[in-house]
Amino acid sequence: MSNPQTISFHISGMHCTSCALNIEHILNKTEGVTSASVNYASEQGRVTITNESVKDKITHAIKSLGYTAHLDVIDSEDLSEKERIIELRNLKIKIIFGGIISVILLFGAMIPQAPGFLKDMVVMAILAAPIQFGVGASFYQSAFAALKNKTANMDSLIALGTSVAYFYSLFVVVFKNYFETNNLPMHIYFESSATIITLVLLGKYLQIQAKGKTSTAIKKLIGLQVKEATVFRDNQWITLGYDQIVIGDRILVKPGEKIATDGTIIFGITFVDESMVTGESLPIAKSINDSVIGGTINTSNAIEITATKIGSETMLANIIRLVKEAQGSRPAIQNLVDKISSVFVPTILVLAIITFIIWYILGPEPKLINSLISMISVLIIACPCALGIATPTSLIVATGIGVENGILIKNAESLEIGNKIDTVIFDKTGTLTMGKPQVQKTFFDLNINELEQLEILSLVKGIESKSTHPLATAVINSINTDTKLNFEIENIQELSGKGMVATYRNQNVALGNEQFLISLGYQISDEIKSEIVTMQQNAYSVVLVGMNQEAKVIFGISDSLKDNARAVIDELKSKHITPVMLTGDNQVTAQVIGTQLGITDIKAHILPGDKESIVRNYQKDEKVVAMVGDGINDAPALAASDVSIAMGSGTDIAISTSSITLLRGDISLVSKAINLSKATMKNIQQNLIWAFGYNIILIPVAMGILYPIWHIQLSPILAGGAMALSSVSVLTNAIRLRKVKI
Numbered sequence: 001m002s003n004p005q006t007i008s009f010h011i012s013g014m015h016c017t018s019c020a021l022n023i024e025h026i027l028n029k030t031e032g033v034t035s036a037s038v039n040y041a042s043e044q045g046r047v048t049i050t051n052e053s054v055k056d057k058i059t060h061a062i063k064s065l066g067y068t069a070h071l072d073v074i075d076s077e078d079l080s081e082k083e084r085i086i087e088l089r090n091l092k093i094k095i096i097f098g099g100i101i102s103v104i105l106l107f108g109a110m111i112p113q114a115p116g117f118l119k120d121m122v123v124m125a126i127l128a129a130p131i132q133f134g135v136g137a138s139f140y141q142s143a144f145a146a147l148k149n150k151t152a153n154m155d156s157l158i159a160l161g162t163s164v165a166y167f168y169s170l171f172v173v174v175f176k177n178y179f180e181t182n183n184l185p186m187h188i189y190f191e192s193s194a195t196i197i198t199l200v201l202l203g204k205y206l207q208i209q210a211k212g213k214t215s216t217a218i219k220k221l222i223g224l225q226v227k228e229a230t231v232f233r234d235n236q237w238i239t240l241g242y243d244q245i246v247i248g249d250r251i252l253v254k255p256g257e258k259i260a261t262d263g264t265i266i267f268g269i270t271f272v273d274e275s276m277v278t279g280e281s282l283p284i285a286k287s288i289n290d291s292v293i294g295g296t297i298n299t300s301n302a303i304e305i306t307a308t309k310i311g312s313e314t315m316l317a318n319i320i321r322l323v324k325e326a327q328g329s330r331p332a333i334q335n336l337v338d339k340i341s342s343v344f345v346p347t348i349l350v351l352a353i354i355t356f357i358i359w360y361i362l363g364p365e366p367k368l369i370n371s372l373i374s375m376i377s378v379l380i381i382a383c384p385c386a387l388g389i390a391t392p393t394s395l396i397v398a399t400g401i402g403v404e405n406g407i408l409i410k411n412a413e414s415l416e417i418g419n420k421i422d423t424v425i426f427d428k429t430g431t432l433t434m435g436k437p438q439v440q441k442t443f444f445d446l447n448i449n450e451l452e453q454l455e456i457l458s459l460v461k462g463i464e465s466k467s468t469h470p471l472a473t474a475v476i477n478s479i480n481t482d483t484k485l486n487f488e489i490e491n492i493q494e495l496s497g498k499g500m501v502a503t504y505r506n507q508n509v510a511l512g513n514e515q516f517l518i519s520l521g522y523q524i525s526d527e528i529k530s531e532i533v534t535m536q537q538n539a540y541s542v543v544l545v546g547m548n549q550e551a552k553v554i555f556g557i558s559d560s561l562k563d564n565a566r567a568v569i570d571e572l573k574s575k576h577i578t579p580v581m582l583t584g585d586n587q588v589t590a591q592v593i594g595t596q597l598g599i600t601d602i603k604a605h606i607l608p609g610d611k612e613s614i615v616r617n618y619q620k621d622e623k624v625v626a627m628v629g630d631g632i633n634d635a636p637a638l639a640a641s642d643v644s645i646a647m648g649s650g651t652d653i654a655i656s657t658s659s660i661t662l663l664r665g666d667i668s669l670v671s672k673a674i675n676l677s678k679a680t681m682k683n684i685q686q687n688l689i690w691a692f693g694y695n696i697i698l699i700p701v702a703m704g705i706l707y708p709i710w711h712i713q714l715s716p717i718l719a720g721g722a723m724a725l726s727s728v729s730v731l732t733n734a735i736r737l738r739k740v741k742i
Helices: 017-028 054-064 076-110 121-135 137-148 154-174 176-181 190-214 216-224 315-328 332-362 367-381 385-404 412-418 428-432 450-464 470-478 514-519 526-537 565-574 587-597 608-620 635-640 652-657 668-703 716-739
Strands: 005-012 033-039 044-049 068-070 228-233 236-241 250-253 263-267 270-273 284-286 303-307 407-409 423-427 438-444 489-495 499-504 507-512 541-547 550-558 578-582 601-603 625-629 643-647 660-662
Touching (some): 017 054, 044 054, 137 154, 154 332, 332 412, 367 668, 412 643, 423 428, 428 625, 438 470, 450 470, 470 541, 514 541, 587 601, 608 625
Parallel strands (some): 625 643, 643 660
């Protein structure tokens, strides 16, 4: 048996959230599918399957409901856009035709001065027929497909409601003599059924048109992908299609051209505009050995790169994939909406029958006519479209806003929880600071001469070269000696978060903080202790070097704070969010930095392995915790947090370990991500209030609650217009989220 795999694919033909729920229901019952979710707003299905052979079953299951699954389409976004354009064009033709006929029918039915032939019931039946069975054919197709699978959807309500109106009217026409003989009122509703179908299609047209505006970020990202590149092959530069590029290819990028794929510069110096991928507004200086991102624009000079990633492995492809997954994911609030929607249509059918019975028993004459009018109004006005799109449309807009600002949101849950964050834990280095520490001062034991100093510096350089710690890099960069001692250094070990040990000429050597050297039994002179205090008071991180069980050298290292770090901390505090700083520095140094930032909750002397437990301790106190780290050594703490935010600067590790990745090193994106979360949830709540409120208020009106007092009975035509307006209103409000300043 193959390993389970998760696939995402486009689904054509969905009309409403009920369609999505019905597809999801049948997929979850399909053999070989372990889980399935379908998003109506993004038109995406996402299933986890046990093996490749299940794909055929998925295609068949979806087809049985009257929809089409495109499992083998690579560019589903392009397909979705083409389908959207075709559907809008077809709808436009239907709406124009339906509108003209509906106006003629309304004119004949409601205007006393209308020509006699327009008032003729047979003429009206003939005019209404192409609307009912041609323009409205899609409602019947969808309703019958749902009925075949023992389900119901929005189209079921439309088909049933308009059919009752049309066929009752046709019954009156066919049995006209019977009605006249028995002195029965001959009310017909051809104009109502035609107008309702046209209005519903108009609402759908506006909805599809508006929905196209919600996914602009995805379209822009896909537009960044390069179709061709200039590649050096067989000792000459040739133009190749993007899909012909292989790892290791040498690629020429001229000024103004997009960089074809992720790579490393091997020739040239330039500036690169990364704004569409990382949100960084200013072009970034790039030179030899610097990494570049496919899809970004070379703005200055010609450069040559070597391809390091291609196709689906590139950063741009990963971002597009993750944004699509986020748009297809669901927050907890959507699960509640889905449960309500799943029983909504059957409930409405029951309410429509109850409405008919009550009006027929208690209503005024003509009882049958009034009963039918109210029942049709209930069926038409209750379509749950607005309810179904209330959440996903806001999420699609929000993830798009995030990408445009350099915030990559991986799932809807992080947006929902982000609204509740009350504690943000920052790893100091690389988040609050620039992440590029430098040695500010070097202090030697007073008994060491210049020759010994050079030897010790070379020794330190040899040992620290085996470490990837930022402080080790700072120490190496501060040492200019070229003396080579590597062949004499043995047993080099790095103890995570503590320091390094080695042997040199049969002597033990240790590099690390004061506590580390003391724990190994090293002696520290009064002069060095005094210098340590001075350095700590200046907010320097202190690295000691010990030999012969004595501390010989101190390096005072500092990392400058990011320019807007204090402003971000102040903004969080203004929102009653507690900032916390984690650092491996000693308490004195940490306190100085905390004071500069305005952070009072400081955890010093923290080892990488301790960060996760600190996160969990805050959670035990019922705090909703966001952890902000670099996505590498902070992975356990990020995983433990309620919302993990990685200061990724575009790294794959950051993208894979966090629920939110900040695509550039701007700490202000932390507060922007939280602001976006709050704005999104507020927008969703507004949508749900409108959608629920619309149904709660207007369904009783359609049932006739206003009739006993004010003799108001809702017209089916007005019900159709109100139903269309509700969906458009929700979509318009979701799009309004784009104007929110985060």
